[in-house]
Amino acid sequence: MKNDILKRFFDYVEIRTKITSLFAFIMTLAYLFYLKQAIDFKLTAVFFLSMFLFDLTTTAINNYIDTKTNTQVLQFYRKTALIIIIVLLAVSTALGLYLAWCTDIVVLALGALCFLCGVFYTYGPIPISRQPIGEIFSGVFYGLLIPFILLYINMPKGTYIDLQMMDYTLILKVNLLPIASVLLLSAAPVCTTANIMLANNICDVEKDIKVKRYTLPYYIGKKSLKLFAALYYIIYIIAVIMVLVKVFPPIYLLFLLSLIPVHKNIKYFMEKQEKSSTFIYSIKNYIIIMASNSLAIFLSGLVG
Numbered sequence: 001m002k003n004d005i006l007k008r009f010f011d012y013v014e015i016r017t018k019i020t021s022l023f024a025f026i027m028t029l030a031y032l033f034y035l036k037q038a039i040d041f042k043l044t045a046v047f048f049l050s051m052f053l054f055d056l057t058t059t060a061i062n063n064y065i066d067t068k069t070n071t072q073v074l075q076f077y078r079k080t081a082l083i084i085i086i087v088l089l090a091v092s093t094a095l096g097l098y099l100a101w102c103t104d105i106v107v108l109a110l111g112a113l114c115f116l117c118g119v120f121y122t123y124g125p126i127p128i129s130r131q132p133i134g135e136i137f138s139g140v141f142y143g144l145l146i147p148f149i150l151l152y153i154n155m156p157k158g159t160y161i162d163l164q165m166m167d168y169t170l171i172l173k174v175n176l177l178p179i180a181s182v183l184l185l186s187a188a189p190v191c192t193t194a195n196i197m198l199a200n201n202i203c204d205v206e207k208d209i210k211v212k213r214y215t216l217p218y219y220i221g222k223k224s225l226k227l228f229a230a231l232y233y234i235i236y237i238i239a240v241i242m243v244l245v246k247v248f249p250p251i252y253l254l255f256l257l258s259l260i261p262v263h264k265n266i267k268y269f270m271e272k273q274e275k276s277s278t279f280i281y282s283i284k285n286y287i288i289i290m291a292s293n294s295l296a297i298f299l300s301g302l303v304g
Helices: 002-012 019-034 041-066 078-102 105-120 134-154 176-185 187-210 216-220 223-244 250-271 280-303
Strands: 161-166 169-174
Touching: 002 041, 002 078, 019 041, 019 134, 019 176, 019 187, 019 280, 041 078, 041 105, 041 134, 078 105, 105 134, 105 161, 134 176, 134 187, 176 187, 176 223, 187 216, 187 223, 187 280, 216 223, 223 250, 223 280, 250 280
Parallel strands: none
Antiparallel strands: 161 169
16 A cells, blocks of 8 residues: 555656756766865755755646646545645755755745746746746756756855845855856756757647647747757767866766767657657666766766
8 A cells, every 4th residue: 555655656746757856966966076075965965855855846736737637647636636745845945945044045046946937837827838948947947056056055155156245235246167167067967958858848749739738849840859959969069168178177078978879869869759669768868968977077086
């Protein structure tokens, strides 16, 4: 009985899809290792739990809302499913507020931004997931904000942003070079995460139209396949740039070897776009790129 409930819960929150937040987290830990930066394990653990539980929350909300309009069956009675959402949201919010209390207003502001995006991704009169901007939001929030917040709470104060209140004046200082490094670092998780959603929307475009869900592939048609391929190749171009501008040492270029299997998977998806057989290639490419990228960063830390 307990195993059945747990299985239904995992299906409800789609636990198998949570690699997008886990790998971004692992990559950032590898980068902290490369920088020889001591990790605050307490703050890091609080952030991880808050991030992970909120990721479960947004997926649960998505399934709770979607089962009202599609033919899918909810894993629990609707009242139970709603209680699960409330509990997950309450715990993740409490952890996020505690993290902000332990740090500063920057973390509070970023956490609030993530909260709003997560809720309105599937809720509201025009949910983000039903618009042609879902790829951008998923890529940025999973691929950029997770690494940035994790770096922010572990790096010395003022490394990236310094926000101060002086004489009723709010003073914001942004260090452009460190911020630029984070943007380059985040290219891999941003693009691969966006491509998972893009591949999903490409495969579901006809089905989505029937339920009035007009995603990016609906507007750009076959160009979405070119975008799908381009986002992967951009990652490798930026990898070379990071070595040229000395964000990473030359050994990091071992990451380029992952382009071989990634390119093959792109070709497979180009031939046929089907949820049951080829969507998996976007997941495989995510794992290949993020795992090899994290390993290359770790190796850079070992030889640095």
